[in-house]
Amino acid sequence: MEINGEFRRPERKLPDAADPALRIEAASISFGGIRALSEVSFSVPQSGFTAVIGPNGAGKTTLFNLICGFCRGAGEILKDGARIDPLPAHARAGLGIGRTFQTPTLIDGESALHNIMLGSNPLLSSGVFSSFFSMPKARREERRARERAEELLEHFGLGPVGSSPAGDLPHRQRRLIEIARSLAGDPTVLLLDEPAAGSHHSEAVIMLEQVAGYCAAQGIAVVLVEHNVQLVMQFAEDVVVLNFGELLAHGAPAVVKKDPRVISAYLGEEAA
Numbered sequence: 001m002e003i004n005g006e007f008r009r010p011e012r013k014l015p016d017a018a019d020p021a022l023r024i025e026a027a028s029i030s031f032g033g034i035r036a037l038s039e040v041s042f043s044v045p046q047s048g049f050t051a052v053i054g055p056n057g058a059g060k061t062t063l064f065n066l067i068c069g070f071c072r073g074a075g076e077i078l079k080d081g082a083r084i085d086p087l088p089a090h091a092r093a094g095l096g097i098g099r100t101f102q103t104p105t106l107i108d109g110e111s112a113l114h115n116i117m118l119g120s121n122p123l124l125s126s127g128v129f130s131s132f133f134s135m136p137k138a139r140r141e142e143r144r145a146r147e148r149a150e151e152l153l154e155h156f157g158l159g160p161v162g163s164s165p166a167g168d169l170p171h172r173q174r175r176l177i178e179i180a181r182s183l184a185g186d187p188t189v190l191l192l193d194e195p196a197a198g199s200h201h202s203e204a205v206i207m208l209e210q211v212a213g214y215c216a217a218q219g220i221a222v223v224l225v226e227h228n229v230q231l232v233m234q235f236a237e238d239v240v241v242l243n244f245g246e247l248l249a250h251g252a253p254a255v256v257k258k259d260p261r262v263i264s265a266y267l268g269e270e271a272a
């Protein structure tokens with residue numbers, strides 16, 4: 001993304017092609033007596049879709065929370081070869097970890113455009129003082145955030161509803177706004193938590209095609225939590241299967257689909 005010096009881009013390391021975009025190393029976390037993740041290790045390549053699948057309660061969202069810094073556990077998380085697990089959530093966002101949530105978290109009374117602009121926050125450098133007094137730097141940053149949001153609205157076909165309150169829009173468009181908002185923060189790794197939930201299959205395919213096109217062009221690695229196995233098989237190059245917090249399988253979709261442990265724990269004979 002062009003920044004013209006207005007946005008504070010946190011010191012992002014240029015990825016070495018040899019480093020994975022993300023490396024999860026022995027990630028573990030418990031809530032009371034529940035072992036939500038247990039020694040989970042895998043890598044996410046620099047591009048393409050990695051799907052994380054597994055039954056309800058397998059630990060998928062907890063894994064995202066751990067990567068984003070919304071909760072702390074044991075083990076290491078490396079982005080482009082550098083450890084990020086000691087960092088707070090906002091610093092990880094600044095380093096290029098973007099995410100969406102299972103349940104939409106839009107501000108219903110704000111327009112689609114403003115909701116997307118909020119996603120630029122990890123890149124802003126003007127403080128509360130200069131924003132409050134609308135100083136030139138803050139105005140430039142706001143202009144850039146607006147232009148960026150307008151580009152994203154166009155890409156996702158949301159241009160005509162840019163000024164509509166998010167709360168008035170149908171589910172499919174709300175989902176797209178959430179994705180666009182996370183892309184406004186200029187991530188290099190995008191974590192999508194069940195973006196297709198509640199959408200018809202054909203809508204979900206179009207949505208993921210739009211995401212795939214954008215992320216491929218921008219060099220963004222996507223990690224997708226998804227229960228729709230058909231979508232996973234269509235979009236993911238790599239599949240991680242969790243079960244009761246443990247890594248059950250990891251590999252190419254065609255291989256994982258035939259793994260007897262995955263069939264027994266999650267897919268069932270029919271889906272496989």
Ligand SMILES: Nc1ncnc2c1ncn2[C@@H]1O[C@H](COP(=O)(O)OP(=O)(O)OP(=O)(O)O)[C@@H](O)[C@H]1O
Pocket residue numbers: 031034035036054055056057058059060061062063
């Ligand atoms: N904050 C928390 N406090 C207590 N238990 C939690 C917390 N977060 C997650 N858990 C528990 O950890 C386990 C994993 O939950 P998680 O939400 O990560 O699963 P999931 O695979 O995302 O499930 P789903 O597909 O239903 O969204 C579950 O048993 C859940 O109840």
